[in-house]
Amino acid sequence: MNGLVLSGGGARAAYQVGVLSYLAEKAPEVSFPIIVGVSAGAINAAFLAGQRGTPTENLGSLSSCWTSLNTDRVFDTNLSALGLSGARWLWTLGGGGTSLGPRVKGLLDTSPLREFLEEQVLVEGIAMNVAEGRLRALGLTATRYATGQSVTFVQGAEDVPTWERVRRCGLPAKISVDHVMASGSIPFIFPATAIDGEYYGDGSIRQAAPLAPAIHLGAQRLLAIATRYNPTLEEVRALATTGYPQPARIMGALLNSIFLDALEADAERLERINRLLEALPPGAPNPDGLRRIDTLVIRPSRDLGSLAQPHKGRLPRTLRFMLRGLGIHRMHGAELLSYLIFEPPYISRVMELGYEDALTRWDEMERFFSDGA
Incomplete structure (x- = not known):
């Protein structure tokens, strides 16, 4: 049984759409009864799980969804909204723990994204696809702040298993926009989201084994689409600098470690098993009842940060001003920029790269799915 694993990475997740679009064109018979997603990958996962068309039609709809995005439809970039958010942070940091004043929740207000997802994610379609056997399970992972657990919310067939470990668990749920x-x-950047009275944050924070949810749900063959480029040693050496790092570079490195580093290690563990x-x-x-799990990881052939840098001028002026102070005007701020620039030219280029990379690796992909036929 095929499983699709979609990792996080903010705007970088558009890369996954390009890869899947090429796969749908070349092999429309390939299906994914099990779909799991985390962070921005959860948007793609929930969208696909709710669609009712053919793979090509579904990917066409998802592509249109992404290209219709812009930064204003993800978070509020109004000067007053950003200024109010900044003032709340200053009050919180300088208030010495006083309970007076507004409570800070996140740097950016993501209510526009919620409205967009309520239009695009067909939550009733998820239940219909499960009932008809087109979808066995959808799993979306978030981090429960109260316990630090990695929680995978699962909507699927009646016999789909749940699990509970000290650091991770799988819970039955009726997936909604709240879970996405x-x-x-x-x-810190986006506010936490409440589900059943508990607050959750990005699922990548504590997800040390991003392939595990799909395996728990019964997948035997995994296509995992990452959003981070693996640089060569020469490229890493070329990035070395002696000056003190800009905040944007530090934040980009932190986001990389949270969202993008676990997938490769997890795939290597599976290969050793x-x-x-x-x-x-x-x-x-x-x-321990181990079973063979075949895994194919597709990742960008180019650094998505370098693709984002030429498009920084398309960000709303207020957000551009704020981020310039963190160093995004310098090349080393491109990593942070690549997470936040939800603008059509960048999104389209990232999707094109995904399509091109799938074309380049098609022989490998074809063998992978043919072996499991």
């Missing part, structure tokens, strides 16, 4: 918002609530199972002699007991 919770999964993508980037700490597969090799261990292959090495077992015939008839030997299976340790």
Whole structure:
């Protein structure tokens, strides 16, 4: 059974749309009964899980969804809104813990994104697809702030399992826009989201094993689409600087570590388990009930930060002014910029790169899905 794993990365998640669009064109018969997503990947996951058309039609709709976005439809960039948010942060930091004054929730107001998702995500379609057997399970992961657990909210068939560990659990749910918002609530930048009286933040914060939810739900073959480029050693050396790092560079590195570094390590763990199972002699007991999980990870062939830098002038003036103080006018601020620039020219270029990368790796993808036929 195929599982689709969609990681986070803010505006970078448009890359996943390009990869899946090429796959839908070349192999429309390939389906994903299990879909899991985290952070911005949860938007793609929930959208696809609620669609009722063919794969090509569904991806066309998702592409249109992304290209209709702009920054104003993700968070409020009005000068008064940003100024009020900044004032609340100053009050909180300088108030010495006093309970007087407004409570700070996030740097940016994401109510426009909620309105957009309520238009685009067909939550009733998720239930219909589950009932008709087109979808076995949808899982969206968020971080429960009270306990620090990585919580995967699951809507699926009656026999879909749930799980509970110290650091992660899977709970049955009727997926709503609240779950999508919770999964993508980037700490400090976006406000936390309340679900059943508890507050949740971005699911990537504590998700050390991003492939685990799909495996828990029964997937045997995983297509995981990451949003981070793996640089060469020479490229890493070229980035080295001696000056004190700009805040934007520090924040970009922090976001990378939260959202993008766990997938590769998890895929490597699965590969080691597969090799261990292959090495077992015939008839030997299976340790801990392990099973082989084939995984294919697709990631950008270019640095998405470098693609974002030329488009920084398209950000709303107020947001551009605020971020310039953090250093986005310098090349090393491009990482942070690539998460936040929800503007059509950048989004379209990122989707194009996903499409091109899928084309380049099509032979590998074709073998991967053919082996599981």
